[in-house]
Amino acid sequence: MIEKTLEVGNEEGLHTRPANKFVKIVKEGQSEVSLSKNGVEAPGKSLLKIMKLGIVQGDKITVRCDGPDENEVMASITALVQ
Amino acid sequence: MVKGIPSSPGEGVGPAVILSERSIPPDMRVSSTDRETELSRFQTGLRVTSEYYRKTYELVKQRIGQDEADIFDGYLEILTGGDIEEGVQDALEGKPCISAVEAVLTFCGETADEFAEMDSEYFQQRAADIRDIGNRLAEAICFGDILDVASLSEPSVIIARELSPAYTVTLDLEHVAGIVTETGGPTSHAAILARSLTIPCVTGAEGALVAVSPGELCLVDGGRGVLERNISDERAKRVRENNRALKRDSELKREWSRNTEARLNSGEALIMKANISSAKDARLAVEAGAQGSGLVRTEFIFMSFNTYPTVDEQYEKYREICAILQPYTVTIRLLDCGADKPLPYSDQRPEENPFLGERGIRFLLSHREILADQLKAVGRLHSEGFKVQAMIPMVVTVAEIRAVRAILQDIYPELPLGIMVETPASVLRIGELARESDFLSIGTNDLVQYLLAIDRGNPRVVNLYQELHPAVITALDRIVTAARDADIPLGVCGDMASRPETILALLALGVRELSSSSADIPRLKELVTTLDIDFLADIRDELLISDFHDQNLRLLTQRIDDLTGENGT
Known part of the structure; x- marks a missing residue:
């Protein structure tokens, strides 16, 4: 299991489109992914729950990946978010 | 007949297509059989709705572009991602079992409320999306299908409570004969779109949804602002011909x-x-033979964003316009929000007297970062060689021109800067203002309203809104003289530049630059090319000694009749 705290650099934060990309990355991989902001957690596969976190540019989010391709998935997520 | 607000001129006929969430019969909301039946209804509805969003995604991708289509892919993910299903399953656990429709509407309603309370403006606006998804899903469960506006089989009259941007992107615009909305006004999304596509449109037509049955042959008269129902086939044929x-x-x-x-x-x-x-308007302008634009209403460009557009975003929009209108000059009016055109995301509060309130340059000077961003976007274009200039709205003192110049001094001192002459104060001090301006442009709508102290939206006094009132004539004469003395260009961009009688008055008084809507240009050009300078000089003399609006109007109408009579048309 790996965990990483990322600062959201994406100008749009995790709006509908970037958040949907996030979910696609998670669904294409084999690892379990979750993310949290201010202690509230959402499963990486749920677009609605991710959007409910209301992530905007500058927020710090913690991403957890657990599975055979956790490093690759984390790298893709980092590239999307930062 | 249903009355509304004229929002885009022209007549259109066709069968009515009612664009409302089809109302869910009350018994569908309460009645229930058992959990298993309701769950299977939900699953069927989910399949129909997913198929609907998949189709919409493809359609938007084709017609508009990948970025816009991706939004619908997001909706599809929300729909099929499992959260709604989970929420509905939970809701169906209770006893007595509620209906699937009720479960969907409750879950999506509650989720939408959560979004509406979030801090970020962007996420607040997603509440409408979630509600929309819930409504479509409920419609599919109830009726087995979703009313599809993307494919109309024949030119139709669209009737809706309001037309959201999401609806309009999927509308099969080739087959829209007219648009009627119950809410909104001439500046609403639907009206702007309709005007740019020359589709007749009536807004604020309260009661339209109830008055008209689907499929009924209807006529939209966008010029008079009425919707007529139960039209005979012969009449429809005449209108179409x-x-x-x-x-x-x-x-x-x-x-x-x-x-x-x-x-x-x-x-x-x-x-x-x-x-x-x-x-899009710029392309229509080129088609109509316009020589550039005397007024780019940037508030509408601002309204197409969810928050204040960045310098880059504005630059792209203005650049597109300037590129289309090359080699002619484009006059960008600095943001004139407030009064009748509030920006949905601005911090402006309702004012008791919005037309006398914080609008135009007043708003910009209390929001200097917004002003500076806009000047940067326009200035950058100018520095790249585009013929573009900036115009300040609602000026009453030279201090306002100097304040804008001071900002430009550090970034783009070369950008031509002019003012919109639309307040009595600016007319009284026109000589001083002209000396500090690179050009003048008369905004006749506000100028007439402020000079005569008349609200032209008020039916009780609208007959006193007189564009040929001697006070208006005197004001125009002064402005023309001041521009000539200062040796700077002068244009007119209000409604007076759009009608034969008032154009005759403007040309007689010495105006040589007119900016009107593209649709009017060919007709007006037909008129002006028949005029002789001596003929205009005579009219000028008569206008300047007249004491009455009615007398001026008769004079000008008579002269136009003479002209058209001479040409035998």
Whole structure:
């Protein structure tokens, strides 16, 4: 299991489109992914729950990946978010 | 007949297509059989709705672009991602079992409420999306299908409570004969779209949804602002034939206008520009033979964003417009929000007297970062060689011009800066203002309203809104003289530049640059090319000694009748 705290650099934060990309990355991989902001957690596969976190540019989010391709998935997520 | 607000002129006929969430029968909301039946209803509805969003995604991708389509892919993910299913399953656990429709509407309603309470403005606005998804899903469960506006089999009259941007992107616009909305006004999304596509449109038509049955033959008269129902086939046929003739005729006139110089019959050159709000308008302007734009209403460009557009975003929008209108000059009016055009995301509070409140340059000077961003976007274009200039709205003192110049001094001192002359104060001090401006442009709508202290939206006094009132004539004469003394260009961009009688008055008083809507240009050019300078000089003399609006109007109407009589048309 790996965990990483990322600062959201994406100008749009995790709006509908970037958040949907996030979910696609998670669904294409084999690892379990979750993310949290201010202690509230959402499963990486749920677009609605991710959007409910209301992530905007500058927020710090913690991403957890657990599975055979956790490093690759984390790298893709980092590239999307930062 | 249903009355509303005229929002885009022209007549259109076709069967009515009612664009409302089809109302869910009350028994569908309460009645229930058992959990298993309701769950299977939900699953069927989910399949129909997913298919609907998949189709919409493909359609938007084709018609508009990948970025816009991706939004619908997001909706599809929300729909099929499992959260709604989970929420509905939970809701169906209770006893007695509620209906699937009720479960969907409750879950999506509660989720939407959560979004509406979030801090970020962007996420607040997603509440409408979630509600929309819930409504579509409920519709599919109830009726087995979703009313699809993307494919209309024949030209139809669209009737809706309001037309959201999401609906409009999927509308099969080729087959829209007219648009009627129950809410909104001439500045609503639907109205702007309708005008740019020359689709007849009536807004604020309360009661339209109840009055009309789906499929009924309807007529939209966007010029009078009425919706007529139960139209006879013969009448519909006449309107359609008339529209075809008008279309052919206006295509010919546009072609003539593109190939004809704007000159008086006696040889003096004129400049005829278009008032525009978008790149699409700019293309129409070119087609109509406009020589650039005397007024880019940037508030409409701002309204197409969810929050204040960045310098880059504005730059892209203005650049597109300037590129289309090259080699002519484009006058960008600095953001004139407030009064009748509030920006949905601005911090402006309702004012008791919005027309006398924080609008135009007043708003910009209390929001300097917004002003600076806009000047940067326009200035950058100018520095790249585009013929573009900035215009300050609602000026009452030279201090306002100096304040804008001070900002430009550090970034783009070369950008031409002019003012909109639309307040009595600016007329009284026009000499001083002209000395500090690179050009002047008269906004006649506000100028007349402020000079005569008349609210032209008020039916009790609208007859006193007189564009040919001697006070208006005197004001125009002064402005023309001041521009000539200062040796700077002067244009007119209000409604007075759009009608034959008032154009005659403007030209007689010495105005040589007119900016009107593109649709009016060919017709107006036909008129001006018949005029002689001596003929105008006579009119000027008469206007300047007249004491009455009615007398002026009679004079001008008479002269136009004489002209058209002479030409035998």
